[in-house]
Amino acid sequence: MKRADRDGDGRLSKEELKQAFRQLGSHVTDWRVFRCLRHVDTDKDGLISASEFDALVKYAVSKYQQTRTEKDRTG
Numbered sequence: 001m002k003r004a005d006r007d008g009d010g011r012l013s014k015e016e017l018k019q020a021f022r023q024l025g026s027h028v029t030d031w032r033v034f035r036c037l038r039h040v041d042t043d044k045d046g047l048i049s050a051s052e053f054d055a056l057v058k059y060a061v062s063k064y065q066q067t068r069t070e071k072d073r074t075g
């Protein structure tokens, strides 16, 4: 969270979120980042707070594992 929060305001913007995904080694497109953000942004301020980030990580990990599984299956 701290590493991903580039401007240090304690919340992640869409852009910071995209960078965070990259650091996780996941190549995501803009709309995917946006969808993730919409999914976890419970107070709808367009930013990811620490608790929202927690939910986001769980969401991202489950998505990431899904993708991995699909890749493993197809080779």
Ligand SMILES: [Ca+2]
Pocket: 005, 006, 007, 008, 009, 010, 011, 012, 013, 016
């Ligand atoms: Ca920030």
Ligand SMILES: [Ca+2]
Pocket: 041, 042, 043, 044, 045, 046, 047, 048, 049, 052
């Ligand atoms: Ca929020």
